[in-house]
Amino acid sequence: MQTLPLTRDLVLIGGGHAHALVLRAWGMNPLPGARLTVINPGPSAPYTGMLPGYVAGHYTRTELEIDLVKLARFAGARLVLGRATGLDRARGLVEVEGRAPLAYDVASIDIGIHSEMPALPGFSENGIAAKPLERFAEGWSAHLDRLLAEPTLIDRGAVVIGGGVGGVELAMAMAHGAQAATGRVLPVTVVEAGTALPGVGRRARAALMRHLDRLGVQLIEGREVRRVEPDLVELADGTQVSTGFTTGAAGARPHGWLARTGLTLTDGFVTVDRTLRSSDPSIYAAGDCAHLSHAPRPKAGVYAVRAARVLDRNLRAALGDGKTRAYRPQRSYLKLISLGEKSAVAEKAGFSAEGPRLWRWKDRIDRRFMDRLSDLQPMAAPALPRHRAAGLAEEVAGGKPMCGGCGAKVGRGALAKALAGLPPITRDDIVTGAGDDSAILRIGDTRLALTTDQLRGFTEDWGLMARIAAVHAMGDVWAMGGAPQAALATLTLPRQTTEMQQRMLAEITAEANAVFEAEGAAIAGGHTALGSELSIGFTVTGLSPRIPITLSGAEPGDALILTRPLGSGTILAAEMALEARGTWVAAALEHMARPQGDAARILASANAMTDVTGFGLAGHLSGMLDASQVGARLQLTSIPLMEGALELSRAGTRSTLYPSNREIAQAMILPTDDRAELLFDPQTAGGLLAAIPPDEADACLAALREAGHPAARIGTILDGPPLIEVN
Template sequence: MTPAAPFSRELVLIGGGHTHALVLRNWGMDPVPGARLTLINPGPTAPYSGMLPGHVAGHYDRDELQIDLVRLARFAGARLILGTATGLDRDARTVRVEGRIAPISYDILSIDVGVTSAMPGLPGFASFGVPAKPLDLFADAWARFCDDPPARPDIAVIGGGVAGVELAMAAQHRLTGLGCAPTVTIVERAEALAGLPGKSRARLMETLKTAGITLIEGVGVTELGDDTLRLSDSRRLRSDMTIGAAGARPHDWLADLGLETEAGYLAVDATLRSLTDPAIYAVGDCAHLSHAPRPKAGVFAVRAAPVLAHNLRADLTGGSRRAFAPQGDYLKLISLGRKSALAEKRGIMLSGALMWRWKDRIDRAFMARFTNLRPMPSPPVPLGAAEGVAEQMRGPAPCGACGAKLGRTALQTALGALPTGLRDDVLSRPGDDAAVLKVGGRTLVLTTDHLRAFSPDPGLLARVAAVHAMGDVWAMGARPQAALASVTLPMLAPRMQAAWLAEIMAEAGAIFAAEGVEIVGGHSSQGAELSIGFTLTGLPDGPPVTLASAQDGDALVLTRPLGTGVILAAEMAQAAKGADVATAWAQMSRPQGDVAARIGALAHAMTDVTGFGLAGHLIGICDASALGAEIALADLPVLPGARALLDAHQRASLHAENEAALAGRISGGDGAQKALLFDPQTSGGFLAALPQTDAATVVADLRAAGHAAAIIGRFGKGAPRITLI
């Protein structure tokens, strides 16, 4: 097989706006060999602005509104960094991202971050107002309000442009449908709908009147209170929810980039490149087309996507750029609350249900570009391949992280053949999470672990690998002390090797430093793919906690939800929801030193749940302690989305081997709840045998600290097997 091209160039996209989403789709169908694509966005999804009024009105659910950036990035083969970009170092060509230690390097950069409707200059708005943009934050706030609205809610919309009018009509329709009697008021400091042609403006004003929506023109808002707006004419307006839809403006940090701007928007030329820095592009609402100024509208972002994709490719490959020539006029489709819309272009105006169906068809067709993604087909089987190659290549791609580990049976067989008892300063027992050594009269624990990449993001993998490796030390009741890194990078240009390695060590170093661990060295190499691992020493404060001392009647406590294996496997297959993947990433990246400190001193036996799944690690305690265990399946904490994926027959690579290894040793249970027991976990929680008298208090303390711990069963006398109830 032909090896993959080595990486030589870094292309970074900041923001998951409409233009960038289309560029990612284009890249997935025709990537540039040797160029790594990175998307930086605050969240795992990006809302489509064209459907927001319909969502507010209740015509679309939240999923229909969202472009799943996790799925799109996987389709494109792109690294996705979930975080907010806060600035650039243009000399070093790096991006600062909130929550990341290392900056993100780029050769070519594109910015598509939209605008904000926040009003920092309006007293009280930050505390009591809800900006209509960013759209995802507004949608969250609206969902919370609609979950339990007042019987007679008062809604105020600041801004009488098209956006404010659409939202006012949508809110009035939705709340009426929920059985409320809403009062909706629009406050506009100048003239409402001033930019629309006369016929369209008149029709919208008539629609507002018919809907019973009050419009106050020529009056500004001077202050917001908890449930009150103070107006510039001294009137007070009651409001249970105040929506800011006036004066959408660029994000403040753009003004600090040292790039030429127009009213705060990044000024670009006909090729969409910055007038100041040819390595930087800007598109969408955050950009100002200096060669052809246009109003802020999604249609221009969509039309710019093919030009941006072409020009980025040209910069990466040495080709020629194209100019973007936006149309002079465009179709305006305005939602009217109910399933009715107004359409206007070149002075021709139509409205009604037919226009809504037209708008709905256009919006759904746009979103279908991102929901109907299909994984790229497997490469053909080489001619003359050995028997079994075709079967292996037809199967699902091997998982990353703990889903890629060897099975429990294979590992036990290999380790069982090794000589033991050669040294009296090696105190470990077979199956212990870490080696126990005597060094200079002191007890030391030693462990090693590494992860095959589950994401193309080295920083994310480094953080998870660091937390994961410390799990074995914590599970032995010890404090992590020192770490050696083992890093395999894919084939990269020399300058990229340094940048990738610096990013890995910075992100892992921050995780370790917070737990008092020092990185003291390690080993690096280049290989076919990215993998990161760590060898750690740990210092126990007392006798190490092993698998062998669980007692009859002990409570079985699990400190983290299950499901990382199936979620990571499904993400590779573009079958998991981006929000669920982001939740799993966040859990795997969170250290557990505080959990270990609370639970370790009380545990009779403890292990961390990793590649062999909950059942595989539990049977280790049962065997070592000569006890049986009972699990209440209904009490298992589970990550969002994991059960649904298991019901849909998604499985991690190691799942089947984990299940086969315990054949005949588990009774009861069925379906997704039972399948969770065999799901390989990465950076999983601790599984501990705690005295019944302490378990409930410990779990309550962990939950108060933000850990989803649970009592899931008990140990009892009998054969070492697992019973599910």
């Protein structure tokens, strides 16, 4: 199929509201030739408007979150989970913590603000800023758990530093939420250095003060905070306020790294013109991190939402499509301030009203906004041609796209039949053959492991994809007790300009080499090509100083230990269909990207070992049992699963390779249990499965867990035919 080449890189720094809406617009109308990347510290971004409702207990954490993984998939964008730390404008690079920098032709910044107070003694150690919202939401949830576990802790109260609208709204939400969760009153104190609720009209202020009093929230005005201790906040006049939870909502502060960009700033915020362009013509900014030089406005999410359409239009223009437009923000906006319970105060230009109807109105506005970003449907598969060969309709039944990673492998049955036709190996310097995880070559007195693996891209983050492919390729060497030595890369890149090829290759090789170097290996060369989609593979050699661990050594009584949970195939299949939560996907990718060389060394006493990849746990265990001529009993509830995998499996999500893997069930004794279906789920960079002598199993398991691997003892090797019994 003819594919259009890529010619420009657009990078969105931050997952703020404006960028979220740009992603949605891009998914509905992508710009051919442009490659879109979004960088954000986490897989989701809290929606500002619903935070007080979450704190008050009216919304769940899931309802609060904008799922950037799903949005990025819908937009066809690369999501890089990392924290931006700077710009190298001379080279057109975004610096990202913990990984190689990312190149851009056009960039946009929407990273919000923070309310950290590093100059306030003790706050960094004993307080938590209301912004960024992610950390505050996690901190408040953890504090509620502490209040439920230790009820007397509620008497210590809570302190909000900052008496603006945000601080007052948060204090009322905390008071209501704590009482709803625990049944007891949480004493909340708001401390404001000046006059509370600046910019709020007289009638609205009076209503808010009345509701503060109703909830028992104490307001202290005209006094600064001197220091923050674990259990108290001391004011400038020596007054000490007891607290078990201290948050800061005083003012909007810009992120410090912006000051190092060389961009023109206003009070630390990126100065932009009426097109939202900064002093650098290739960099735009929107949301709270931007200062509108042509129309200064207070920091409020409503302006970011209204700016999104103009930002989208102007980013496209900067990439070569059309003309720019001016952003003209409204002069004022309607404030809907939650009152803790399901009631709100409305205020605009002196007009004020309050009541439950206003909260319901605000709730509808907020949910409508979130629905726009979550009610996303994948592109429909193209209709089959009227004239087609027999069997085509059955092969593409359901219009389901082919999975990436190991979900795109050839099935176990087809592969076994193909390999069965190979002639026997007659060379005496090839120790093992096609039945084992890798070939072992004898070169003089040295044993050399040789293996190769290639993955079809399943994430648009090719740097992360390179790391996972490197881990995946080394799995066979680790499984045989070898130490990785060298790797040759086999890369197929999408069609793109020469400059973009260089960018992509530089990032892939840097990220992959970091993984190989950490394991004592190095990339020694390789082969590249252009094609319709990304694939990354590595041929790896490894040194085997001892007799290699093969599939054939398992003995009755051995304990079966698995080093990481199952479910990656199901989660990746669901992610492609926009059915997986971003947090599940991020956690699965984190599992896959973690090297297992240290785990292999801990399991060096194994009688047999393999890595669990495309054929699933059942398929790879079956290979071990066939080679060893033994059976196995698995304890289903002991097998660890990735978060979300069981829920998706119960909903019927299956990877492309699942049906082929499921054929092995005829040689198994299976219970009727939804968990059992994940035994056939293809894994990418899956765990090591080891048959360990029973007297060493506990020590190995303890060492694996101490090293950070979520390992589990999942079963036992049995004397008997190669049958898998699952209990």
